Ligand SMILES: Cc1cc2nc3c(=O)[nH]c(=O)nc-3n(C[C@H](O)[C@H](O)[C@H](O)COP(=O)(O)OP(=O)(O)OC[C@H]3O[C@@H](n4cnc5c(N)ncnc54)[C@H](O)[C@@H]3O)c2cc1C
């Protein structure tokens with residue numbers, strides 16, 4: 001084909017957040033020279049930069065002051081004193097947080113590698129906050145039984161991402177900034193490359209690689225109230241699914257308890273970690289009734305449900321009673337300015353409230369995607385319950401499901417997971433490439449097929465019926481997902497969600513864009529992203545409808561109990577020949593001697 | 603509903619330009635209903651979704667941390683995502699949005715930032731750690747972190763760069779964003795190449811070009827202080843040798 005642009009790399013990485021950048025760094029350090037990293041936004045704009053609160057690791061730098069209780073002040077641990085934390089404790093907290101759906105082997109790897117990777121960030125230049133004697137500062141976070149969130153004030157993700165990006169550039173990694181991955185080429189369970197669009201020029205490329213890695217981030221944009229960046233449209237998840245790869249545990253989506261009221265923009269959990277209170281319209285700290293022990297620092301699924309219950313029982317705040325107050329006025333200006341400067345600014349800008357003087361109205365917000373592309377602990381994508389790998393395809397970070405987060409992720413474990421498993425994937429890919437992997441033949445027709453899809457989106461004459469706007473379809477989807485597949489779910493709501501997603505998917509066939517130009521066409525990208533939202537939302541609602549139990553973030557009011565008998569298993573969804581999700585199940589990796597399932601109480 | 607809460611109508615003028623088809627940039631006007639709390643970015647998104655899908659701009663995080671969305675509003679550079687639209691409307695409820703200055707336009711509000719990033723790379727933005735790297739963290743005191751003056755929180759949005767009168771006259775100038783980065787690394791007690799860095803920024807396109815006009819400070823949406831950072835680098839360049847000795851001693855106790 002004359003007009004076929006072809007690029008080849010030993011390793012092609014899609015996504016330049018923490019997962020993708022670590023994968024690139026470590027593949028390079030393990031001997032592969034020819035690595036390309038593609039990102040639809042400039043690498044430094046990746047959503048990892050939005051993470052505020054911290055990255056978990058049992059460093060044993062601080063401890064609670066004795067006798068001051070679970071919300072009391074912290075002090076540095078003097079040299080020689082007994083440690084209070086350990087990878088084992090971190091592991092247990094993570095398993096409990098996951099409501100026993102986390103795979104324990106993978107969790108063990110993550111917590112064991114945690115201290116070393118945090119130290120490595122520090123030695124690469126991360127500007128962490130510090131204890132008086134110069135160690136990395138730590139704070140409390142929900143679901144963690146000791147303070148182990150290592151932080152840089154409240155812009156931890158920002159400093160981690162900038163640091164690792166700078167080091168990757170230093171190491172000579174090649175970045176393709178503002179390139180959009182459209183399609184993944186898998187045939188006979190072997191990955192061959194991708195089709196990508198250079199956004200600036202509008203040119204399509206076939207990129208062939210011996211190994212392809214996805215670190216494309218989460219899928220929180222399918223909800224109306226969300227903390228996620230506009231880029232978090234679950235592209236990688238949808239693209240992989242369309243290429244025949246299954247998706248795992250998609251029904252598990254975390255709703256964070258403190259999004260700015262009406263906007264969803266995140267007010268970090270560090271607000272509560274530093275001592276903030278949640279209050280209802282009567283001024284009561286209602287968590288007393290739901291988690292008397294951990295109070296505001298119970299895990300996110302529980303706190304969000306408690307808030308939603310208060311709201312639904314008429315004790316909410318705000319114009320329509322859909323909010324709750326996050327009260328930090330007792331913390332004092334000095335502490336807020338030192339530890340939560342970004343949050344203060346956010347509340348000023350987006351809620352019009354100075355948290356030093358007044359409580360901020362907040363509400364649960366779609367936040368983290370526990371489900372995704374199933375992988376093993378080396379980042380290798382698997383295609384079935386037996387763990388058969390898709391040769392040459394790897395993934396890590398929020399788009400992947402290992403699963404270390406199970407049914408509910410603990411805060412600060414995702415920056416950690418993206419880093420640890422991004423790095424492991426890079427190493428595994430390097431071993432794969434250096435063991436003699438070759439470029440595989442590809443179907444060049446794939447580029448033509450993608451070009452055709454783009455042309456159709458621009459071609460008003462091909463409409464059969466009423467023309468639809470992709471943006472309007474996306475809005476309707478988000479409203480439906482918020483209403484029917486949110487904090488509380490049941491059969492009726494999820495059935496309505498299935499119907500709505502189907503209706504919108506049908507209507508999308510007539511979706512056409514207004515911008516017909518080639519150059520930097522964000523109208524086109526928006527339409528493609530909307531299609532992705534529809535694709536994976538269908539999997540979410542079907543998986544959620546099938547799972548007749550409540551576990552972690554998936555809460556069914558018609559099945560309010562966890563059901564280990566029937567549901568201690570991962571959902572796997574394949575796209576069948578009619579384009580419908582076909583569900584099967586995979587065992588959870590549990591160490592029955594050490595961490596058998598228990599009741600989850602806080 | 604109080605008057606404050608009412609939706610008002612705004613006339614939003616946006617500079618449009620697609621070099622493939624337009625001879626030169628022009629302004630197009632859109633009527634936008636402005637509910638309480640609408641940001642400039644919300645208004646752009648409204649226009650794109652409801653009126654003209656071809657209006658093109660960058661954005662991602664929506665909360666002033668990714669650095670994508672800086673634009674020129676009524677002649678001042680700012681982030682679209684954290685600026686309430688009402689605060690920039692004229693008495694006649696109008697506002698004019700253009701791309702950041704001094705950079706080639708790719709389309710509408712999207713500029714080609716190649717030069718911006720090249721300058722950033724020129725200062726070697728990465729930390730160059732010392733050799734004596736132990737298994738744990740380097741010890742850095744809270745005071746030493748404080749001395750960095752939050753330079754590590756720069757989001758590389760380019761608002762300062764596009765406001766700088768020196769950049770306007772000389773595109774070779776390293777620019778406030780990159781010099782702030784250089785300051786961060788030089789002041790970081792862990793860095794082992796401050797001399798090389800000071801050398802890099804002390805040339806004709808470096809710190810001595812800054813005319814201390816303070817535009818960068820006004821423009822910075824994160825309230826950072828590039829001017830002061832540049833000032834510090836200047837002083838350090840002047841007393842470099844003594845400074846290096848001091849650091850050598852300090853690194854023995856990291
Ligand atoms: C507001 C907020 C605060 C958070 N705070 C914390 C915290 O304190 N601690 C914690 O542990 N976790 C936190 N998280 C979660 C954590 O930030 C993310 O899970 C993590 O950063 C994901 O990293 P990633 O590398 O997987 O993906 P991202 O950083 O999201 O990167 C995705 C990359 O993929 C690219 N990409 C996507 N689709 C395409 C495509 N089609 N073509 C080309 N490129 C593509 C993007 O350009 C981007 O580079 C927070 C999340 C949010 C939303």
Ligand code: FES
Nearest residue numbers: 663664669671683
């Ligand atoms: S959208 Fe990220 S800084 Fe404005």
